[in-house]
Amino acid sequence: MTTLTLAKALNEGLRAAMDADSKVLVMGEDVGKLGGVFRVTDGLQKDFGEDRVIDTPLAESGIIGTAIGLALRGYRPVCEIQFDGFVFPAADQIITQLAKMPLRSLGKLKLPVVVRIPCGGGIGAVEHHSESPETYFTHTAGLRVVACSNPVDAYTMIQDAVRCDDPVVFFEPKRRYWDKADVEFGAPGLPLDRARVAREGDDVTLVAYGPMVKTCLEAAAAAEEDGRSVGVIDLRSLNPLDMPVVRDAVNRTGRCVVVHEAPVFNGLGGEIAARVTEQCFYRLEAPVLRVGGFSTPYPPSRLEDHYLPDLDRILEAVDRVFGY
């Protein structure tokens, strides 16, 4: 067991993946000498060389487009997009090419490309550095989309993402990069497409992923003081969704609140609410509620605490779900 931050856990996971398979490459802006602006790739270029850890020109479309070419040649590129708001120049390559080429080849081509994206707010950043663009990608067939929430998962999930033969969009909760936990090197984790019960609960189930898992766990702890037993599911995989885990939990509690930083409107919460309603209809005591961002661009940082779901907003929704 070693105590690692989430950023360091990703770093160790990448290191293990590169050790295990010489075809694994890391590429992106500032990932080499600097080790990435969040230091997730720190030291990798020194240890694996400039052929395997590539400081690319400043062009996201170029990063993903050439990663596709490298994958066609048998490599397994792990691409870093520096911040969530900068993935859009690469959207064309991700959506029209990366997601669809395997199917267009009738399965003859595999594109094991990982697109790492630091996501979410809460770090007091300027515009385009705090966004939650996951839904654009969960809406695109052909991409697997995952989000880690803690160092233990980060360590195994990044390795599983690299091993996966499908393209994986890998969201990293940037405000949790410095959270620490004990990580066991070499230990396997849950399969990449599985959700995790982060906390058992009898009265209501919170469903979250990425940065909001911790916030939900804190809300659950606070609710317990009020005598409410609140469970928390960490989805981990956003496409596909691990519905059996969600269903079992909601069948037990009869109440469900979905929490994410992304806007509520057309967010993942809508999909989960619909599925929970379809699958747990006779056990539900209340409609599935959603807590998330507003239908506004991410606000300037002095207002982000009002935009981001916090304990109060989650507990208010928990209160409401008991009001039916």
Place this chain on the structure above:
Amino acid sequence: MTAPTTPPELVQLLTPEGERVEHPDYDIDLTAEEIRSLYRDLVLVRRVDLEAVALQRQGELGLWASLLGQEAAQVGSGRAMTDADMAFPTYREHGVAWCRGVDPLHLLGLFRGVNHGGWDPIEHNFHLYTIVIGSQTLHAVGYAMGIQRDGAEAASLVYFGDGATSQGDVNEAFIWASVFNAPVVFFCQNNQWAISEPLEKQSKIPLYKRASGFGFPGIRVDGNDVFACLAVTRAALRNAREGNGPTLVEAFTYRMGAHTTSDDPTRYRVADELEAWKLKDPIERVKAYLFRNQLADQEFFDKIEAEADQLGRDLRARCLALADPQPGAMFDHVYAEPHALVDEEREQFTTYMSGFEGAQ
């Protein structure tokens, strides 16, 4: 990895030692008053920047992108514009903002996180800062196409960095500008670095040479020479206004500070490089020139120093007094016309917030 320090074919009118030199294509006739005024701009702009860095260090700003070392490139090009010209900046053009009459407080407001840029782009003909690398180059070309269709006597001037030249948008902007003969000047501040990546990660040829492949002229200018930056940009803008199409100006300069206050350049670049560029300081050479030619005396320099101190103090006080916006402000201006979803969410938010009133 040291960047070349004496690049070939560099337009220079004032040496680092403060000697005037001639250039066959670009010359400039400045009055003593104009030179003193440029000097004042350079000093004040640097002071704004230093104050902002200090404010960030003290937790008053979330971030700051310093222009240290790039004052001449920004003041020279900024002063080359007429009021009718339109500037499209990145996030580092505080010196250009100054030249366009934008109150530096607005720049601090953005980096403090009270808004995404509080100035009126139309009033100042200075567009909002663009953080997404390269996007604004296309906007500038489109704007220039509008100028062209209006038959107006103006041009757009778009700023971007050496790193930005790799973006698809920038290359598309070159193509559009060329094909439509748009009245636009591309002003690339090659400060040798894109965060941790040196220029050779972006280009195997000098950046100004890229222009020829797109079908318009490219010029490299000493970016630390305010005279040369002014002369070259002025000529390029005039050329654009006269219907002769775009120009790429590469201002060869150096990012003396960190990329932003979040960055630690000791991880990727050597101190020698910085030392070499210190000798080419954009302000010192103007001061030397003014002194040597007895165009300014000590009293003048003291006066500018005092003005800079006052500006810094005043800016600091006004920054500290910047109020956070009302929480409900995030629902404003999302759309120009009423929008049911935003209105509904605003109302829910107001109700939710009122639940806390009187709670503490």
